[in-house]
Amino acid sequence: MPTKTVEQKERVVVRFAGDSGDGMQLTGDRFTNATAVLGNDLATLPDFPAEIRAPAGTLAGVSAFQIHFASQDIVTPGDAPNVLIAMNPAALQTNLRDLEPNGTLIVNEDAFVDRNLEKAGYASNPLEDGSLDGYRVYRVPMTSITVRATEGMGLTKKEAERSKNMFALGLVSWMYSRPTDVTTKWVEKKFNRKPDILRANLAAFRAGYNFGETTELFAHTYEVKPAPALPGTYRNIAGSTALAWGLVAASVRSGLPIFYSSYPITPASELLHELSRHKNFAVRTLQAEDEIAAIGAALGASFAGQLGVTGTSGPGLDLKQETISLAVALELPLIVVDVQRAGPSTGMPTKTEAADLLAALYGRHGESPLPVVAASTPANCFDTALEAARIAVKYRTPVILLSDTFLGNSSEPWRLPDVDGLPEIDPHFATQVNHDDGFMPYLRDENLARPWAVPGTPGLRHRIGGLEKEDVTGNISYEADNHERMTKLRAAKVAKIADDIPLLEVDDETGDAELLVLGWGSTFGAIRGSVRRTRRSGKKVAHAHLTHLNPWPRNIEEVLRRYRRVLIPEMNTGQLSMLIRARFLLDAESYTKVQGQPILAADMDEQITRRLTR
Amino acid sequence: MTTVGNGGRHGPDGGGKPGSGAPLTLTKKDFASDQEVRWCPGCGDYAILSTFRAFVPELGIPPEQMVFVTGIGCSGRFVYYMDTYGVHGIHGRAPAIATGVATARPDLSVWVVTGDGDALSIGGNHLIHALRRNVNVKILMFNNQIYGLTKGQYSPTSEEGKVTKSTPFGSLDHPFNPVALALGAEASFVARTVDVDRQHLTGVLRRAAAHDGAAFVEIYQNCNVFNDGAFLALTGKESKGLNQIRLEDGEPVKFGPDGARCVAVEFDGTLRIADTADTPEELVYVHDSGHANPAPAFALAHLSSGPTEPTALGVFRDVRRPVYGELMDRQIALATEKLGRGDLGKLLHSGDTWVVEDGGVPTGPLPS
Ligand SMILES: Cc1ncc(C[n+]2csc(CCOP(=O)(O)OP(=O)(O)O)c2C)c(N)n1
Ligand code: SF4
Ligand SMILES: [Mg+2]
Numbered sequence: 009m010p011t012k013t014v015e016q017k018e019r020v021v022v023r024f025a026g027d028s029g030d031g032m033q034l035t036g037d038r039f040t041n042a043t044a045v046l047g048n049d050l051a052t053l054p055d056f057p058a059e060i061r062a063p064a065g066t067l068a069g070v071s072a073f074q075i076h077f078a079s080q081d082i083v084t085p086g087d088a089p090n091v092l093i094a095m096n097p098a099a100l101q102t103n104l105r106d107l108e109p110n111g112t113l114i115v116n117e118d119a120f121v122d123r124n125l126e127k128a129g130y131a132s133n134p135l136e137d138g139s140l141d142g143y144r145v146y147r148v149p150m151t152s153i154t155v156r157a158t159e160g161m162g163l164t165k166k167e168a169e170r171s172k173n174m175f176a177l178g179l180v181s182w183m184y185s186r187p188t189d190v191t192t193k194w195v196e197k198k199f200n201r202k203p204d205i206l207r208a209n210l211a212a213f214r215a216g217y218n219f220g221e222t223t224e225l226f227a228h229t230y231e232v233k234p235a236p237a238l239p240g241t242y243r244n245i246a247g248s249t250a251l252a253w254g255l256v257a258a259s260v261r262s263g264l265p266i267f268y269s270s271y272p273i274t275p276a277s278e279l280l281h282e283l284s285r286h287k288n289f290a291v292r293t294l295q296a297e298d299e300i301a302a303i304g305a306a307l308g309a310s311f312a313g314q315l316g317v318t319g320t321s322g323p324g325l326d327l328k329q330e331t332i333s334l335a336v337a338l339e340l341p342l343i344v345v346d347v348q349r350a351g352p353s354t355g356m357p358t359k360t361e362a363a364d365l366l367a368a369l370y371g372r373h374g375e376s377p378l379p380v381v382a383a384s385t386p387a388n389c390f391d392t393a394l395e396a397a398r399i400a401v402k403y404r405t406p407v408i409l410l411s412d413t414f415l416g417n418s419s420e421p422w423r424l425p426d427v428d429g430l431p432e433i434d435p436h437f438a439t440q441v442n443h444d445d446g447f448m449p450y451l452r453d454e455n456l457a458r459p460w461a462v463p464g465t466p467g468l469r470h471r472i473g474g475l476e477k478e479d480v481t482g483n484i485s486y487e488a489d490n491h492e493r494m495t496k497l498r499a500a501k502v503a504k505i506a507d508d509i510p511l512l513e514v515d516d517e518t519g520d521a522e523l524l525v526l527g528w529g530s531t532f533g534a535i536r537g538s539v540r541r542t543r544r545s546g547k548k549v550a551h552a553h554l555t556h557l558n559p560w561p562r563n564i565e566e567v568l569r570r571y572r573r574v575l576i577p578e579m580n581t582g583q584l585s586m587l588i589r590a591r592f593l594l595d596a597e598s599y600t601k602v603q604g605q606p607i608l609a610a611d612m613d614e615q616i617t618r619r620l621t622r
Numbered sequence: 623m624t625t626v627g628n629g630g631r632h633g634p635d636g637g638g639k640p641g642s643g644a645p646l647t648l649t650k651k652d653f654a655s656d657q658e659v660r661w662c663p664g665c666g667d668y669a670i671l672s673t674f675r676a677f678v679p680e681l682g683i684p685p686e687q688m689v690f691v692t693g694i695g696c697s698g699r700f701v702y703y704m705d706t707y708g709v710h711g712i713h714g715r716a717p718a719i720a721t722g723v724a725t726a727r728p729d730l731s732v733w734v735v736t737g738d739g740d741a742l743s744i745g746g747n748h749l750i751h752a753l754r755r756n757v758n759v760k761i762l763m764f765n766n767q768i769y770g771l772t773k774g775q776y777s778p779t780s781e782e783g784k785v786t787k788s789t790p791f792g793s794l795d796h797p798f799n800p801v802a803l804a805l806g807a808e809a810s811f812v813a814r815t816v817d818v819d820r821q822h823l824t825g826v827l828r829r830a831a832a833h834d835g836a837a838f839v840e841i842y843q844n845c846n847v848f849n850d851g852a853f854l855a856l857t858g859k860e861s862k863g864l865n866q867i868r869l870e871d872g873e874p875v876k877f878g879p880d881g882a883r884c885v886a887v888e889f890d891g892t893l894r895i896a897d898t899a900d901t902p903e904e905l906v907y908v909h910d911s912g913h914a915n916p917a918p919a920f921a922l923a924h925l926s927s928g929p930t931e932p933t934a935l936g937v938f939r940d941v942r943r944p945v946y947g948e949l950m951d952r953q954i955a956l957a958t959e960k961l962g963r964g965d966l967g968k969l970l971h972s973g974d975t976w977v978v979e980d981g982g983v984p985t986g987p988l989p990s
Contacts, residue, residue, distance in 0.1 A: 041974050044974065044976065045974060045976050047976060047978065190974065237978045238978065239978050239979055239980045240977070240978060241971065241975050241976070241977050241978075242975060242976050242977070242978060243970070243971070243973060243974065243975045243976075244974070253969065253970065256964070256966065256969065257966055260964070260966045265726070267722060267725070267726050269722065286964060286969070287953055287954045287957035287958070287961075288954070288957045288958040288960075288961040288962060288963060288964045289964030289966075289969075290954055290958075290964070291954075292725060292726065292950055292954070294721070294722075294725065294950075296718070296721075296751075297747050297748065297751040298747060300715060300718065300748075301715070301718035301721070301747070301748050301751065302718075304711070304715045304718030304719045304721070304722065304748070305718050305719065305721045305722035305725065306722060307719055307722060308691070308709070308718070308719035308720060308721060308722025308723040308724075308726070309722040309723065309725070309726035310722075311689075311707075311709055311719075311722070311723060312689070312722065312723045312726040312727040312730065313726070313727070314726045316722065330712055331712060331715065334711060334712050338709070424970050424971060424975070425970070427966045427967045427970070463686065463687070463688075463689050463707040463723070463727065463730050464686055464687055464727070464729065464730065465686060466684070466686050467686075468686070469685060469686050469705055469706055469707055470707065470708075471655070471690075471701050471702050471704075471707070471708035471709070471710065472708070472709060472710070473701065473702075473708075473709060473710025473711070474694075474710060474711065474712055475710065483657070484657075484702065
């Protein structure tokens with residue numbers, strides 16, 4: 009047996025790419041878990057095809073999963089992959105352009121037959137024509153070895169071939185010295201009712217692992233040491249799961265049952281799927297007939313004393329706006345989650361964008377202010393959901409929580425919080441008459457929030473509606489001064505939340521940065537990663553990130569004015585930067601990217617370097 | 623009583639059935655709010671409100687256990703006149719909002735008041751889905767066959783050729799038959815009545831209130847400003863005796879002076895209006911609102927093409943089906959039994975986790 013050398017690596021980016029029927033998401037997911045358990049820091053990003061059942065072998069059917077893992081803390085799923093596993097020509101065609109120069113390319117040689125090459129638009133076989141000379145290419149007959157390894161297990165050839173993703177997983181696990189028991193255990197559990205499939209998957213996985221070990225094709229394995237991290241218990245978590253769990257946590261910490269109603273839409277459906285699994289937390293989930301019904305039912309549940317939540321993506325947000333404005337008038341707690349995707353209209357449903365900020369802030373008729381928060385990393389979705397709930401309940405207001413496709417799908421390790429240390433949320437239901445003349449539904453407290461009196465409470469019967477209400481009594485009023493007063497009160501209530509949120513923190517190591525990068529949402533990882541990196545090469549750059557988009561932290565203007573230059577990167581055409589410029593008459597610069605892909609740390613490197621030539 | 627599986631504290635979350643508990647002596651005053659009623663003088667809505675207030679105490683439901691949800695339209699004002707809990711929502715969405723209220727709180731008695739435009743035009747989708755789910759809401763649709771609040775455009779129940787402000791040459795639209803629509807949406811309770819017949823209206827409301835699940839009640843309501851007299855055939859002193867086809871369970875359906883006319887069963891199973899004298903007794907249709915098959919109710923709904931000719935009134939259909947909110951409560955109870963009461967710590971730690979011991983070198987906060 010040839011002896012293999014072990015090479016140390018600090019960080020590696022691996023991308024698995026194949027046909028959507030090849031099980032690449034699962035392969036990536038399993039590799040991620042083995043990596044997480046090993047203690048590497050990591051970040052992942054799946055890239056699904058838009059069509060669910062695109063014809064096999066076509067470019068439209070390519071599905072990919074990228075993982076960045078390192079022995080240091082990292083903040084993004086990585087930019088250019090160092091390693092690309094291409095299960096067929098279409099996967100090579102669509103992903104090769106991202107592979108770093110001289111990067112490692114592992115291809116399933118068996119799939120490079122004429123029919124597949126043609127579907128992928130190759131005039132000649134790239135494995136033969138020299139076009140891959142700039143890469144380290146490993147040709148592995150994955151399909152045929154898998155079929156051989158599973159021979160005699162009672163599977164048809166087709167069934168046997170389906171395990172080739174496990175072969176790829178085994179091979180890459182060997183290359184990067186991943187533990188095998190995590191995967192083995194998972195396979196055993198997953199297929200314990202299908203013994204044939206179980207055996208085939210294990211055999212394919214082992215065959216892949218052994219292939220690396222025994223063939224002379226691969227000269228060495230790599231090792232990525234565990235990343236130093238704060239002590240604690242960790243798990244890997246995707247943004248959509250974290251967001252759903254944050255809502256469950258809000259229920260636990262408030263005692264309010266969650267009422268989640270939603271109409272299926274990519275990529276927000278994940279929230280409905282996840283929450284509907286947690287009925288034992290008294291979570292009520294309703295798949296409504298449309299987005300309008302979904303938010304209507306959530307608002308009704310809030311009126312009835314539960315925590316109404318609805319989730320959607322851009323097209324659904326449009327439909328919900330009239331009801332959101334009703335919630336602004338009713339002043340009831342409500343959370344609207346918008347997992348943003350590329351628009352306008354149906355746009356690119358599986359691709360990311362963060363262009364709903366203005367719609368969230370100003371997308372309704374009339375003066376209709378509400379708090380808006382945005383999550384910044386997958387794990388941060390948990391905290392942001394809790395924060396949205398805290399604000400909604402305390403201030404009796406609808407809150408829009410912005411996430412996006414990238415955040416929802418990508419994952420990172422999460423140091424699990426202590427449940428008892430999570431913020432408590434007091435629903436503070438009204439139980440008593442609050443005025444000499446009877447119950448006044450719009451008599452406000454010190455936060456300008458009105459009482460939440462739920463049906464069934466004796467003595468507090470009242471009617472509320474979308475018609476303008478008289479201050480204090482809540483009776484219908486078309487009186488001129490009253491409308492102006494109520495308009496200002498609603499705005500003041502939201503503005504006052506600024507006193508109740510953390511100040512904007514700046515990551516400015518030396519305190520003498522010249523350029524401040526101000527971000528919001530899922531650009532966090534790319535900005536933070538790049539700021540750290542460019543600083544090491546002497547750039548004087550700082551980073552601040554907004555969770556609260558309305559109201560902004562009290563010190564935002566002061567922070568912005570501290571820096572000579574301000575750069576605002578966004579996955580839209582400059583929505584936050586327009587607001588900052590308008591509000592503060594400040595010459596903030598905008599960097600925008602609307603390609604359906606996240607802003608990368610490399611993009612930020614270039615933007616920062618270009619502005620700080622010294 | 624359902625309990626919430628979270629942290630030991632309970633949100634409002636279910637309870638007994640509406641109307642359970644100690645007997646109450648309630649009067650119509652207990653349900654009348656202090657707001658001045660502001661419909662046009664002579665509007666049919668007054669009659670409905672007054673009948674409703676007079677009827678509601680007999681249910682024995684404390685007013686704080688009742689919730690009214692209304693849409694936009696003249697009918698939507700109803701909510702302000704009842705001293706219960708209430709939400710005046712947005713145009714067409716009352717059934718959706720009420721679905722949230724009733725599903726979150728099966729202990730409440732939830733009523734929707736809506737109009738023909740509100741329920742069948744902008745809100746048609748929510749209406750049919752609330753009915754199909756059998757949400758525990760009683761939906762009263764005030765059908766005046768016109769858009770009242772917006773001052774007189776034709777509605778989805780206006781007759782063909784209707785001349786209104788928006789159709790000076792007559793409307794081209796074919797109208798909905800609301801009872802048939804509700805039946806088509808799998809409603810478990812469907813009825814029709816008229817604003818000015820206090821007794822009939824009360825009887826129908828009583829049946830609707832007693833029904834477990836969604837109830838759809840179409841109330842012909844005169845808009846004396848924009849569509850006056852639309853229901854005269856059914857309400858006029860002389861004409862009503864000729865045109866009201868009263869549905870009574872277990873009774874052969876006969877109407878007109880001395881029961882001279884009847885509803886006859888055709889050989890193909892459809893129904894038709896006939897002279898009683900010419901119809902063998904066994905072919906006179908005997909009403910059964912609990913019939914498992916909605917076909918007879920559907921046929922009754924189509925006896926007339928509008929309220930200007932003999933038209934069936936009463937309870938068309940009243941069958942039992944599982945109630946949505948109760949189903950959801952049961953599912954929560956079953957899940958809790960199976961999985962154990964939700965434990966957040968356990969949830970967070972479920973699946974693959976790993977531990978970093980104290981020796982791990984802190985490198986500043988992780989990205990979360
Ligand atoms: C989104 C929206 N579109 C339009 C309107 C205007 N509007 C208010 S009530 C109404 C029609 C009401 O007709 P109907 O439901 O028959 O009620 P009625 O006034 O006859 O009782 C319309 C079109 C509105 N309030 N909201
Ligand atoms: S417009 Fe018609 S329906 Fe509306 S209040 Fe006046 S009479 Fe009644
Ligand atoms: Mg009407």
